[in-house]
Amino acid sequence: MSPKTTNLNKPQALAPTQPKLAQYIGFFAIGYTLASAIFMMIQTQFALNSQLVMALSIVIGAYIAVRKFIKHQQRALNHSEINRLMFGGVVVVWVLTIIYFLAIWFWLFDTVSREVLFEMGMARPLPLLSSLVMMLVFTLVSARISLWTINRLLNPARKAV
Incomplete structure (x- = not known):
């Protein structure tokens, strides 16, 4: 009589x-x-602060992402998901910004303009680098705050209580 084998695949x-x-x-x-894109069209008629435009664009992107997540998953984001979505969203925002600036650099500027901007950047790189770091921190902070806030506002468990 053979011994019974246990099913390990339960x-x-x-x-x-x-x-x-x-x-x-x-x-x-x-x-x-x-x-x-909408804010760029609005800026042709009204002068808007570029940091305000970036923050509002991030808030709108965060709203769409969190709303879709809650709709599909039937729950709110947890802390690790908020962090991953924040870093991924900021990376995408900066990649799109780099593509936008490269397109301007190659298609809008002529050789003389490129050379002048390059020389200005090489002569005084610290203000350019510090503003770049400040904008990176600004996008991280605004993405984190907007994701956290919208996640709390749209949380389906919180609405049920």
Whole structure:
């Protein structure tokens, strides 16, 4: 008589899986891009502060990403998901900004303008680098605050109580 073999492939208690945030980072990027384009059109008529435009574009991108996440997952983001969405969204925002500036650099500026801007940047790089770091910190902080705030406002568990 053969001994009974135990089935090691029994389904264990299913742990909740982490949702893939790539599509929500894409929603963030789409919202940011659309808001930026709308604000660029508005800026042709009214003078708007560039930091205000960037912050509002990030808030709109965060709103779209969090709303889609809550709609699909039926729950709010946790802290690690907020952090991953924040860093992914900021990376996408900066990649889009780099593409935008490279397009301006190559298609809008002529050789003389490029040379003048390059020389100005080489002569005094510290103000340029410090403003770049400040804008990076600004985008991180505004993305974090907007994701956290919108996540709390749209939290379905909080509305049910």
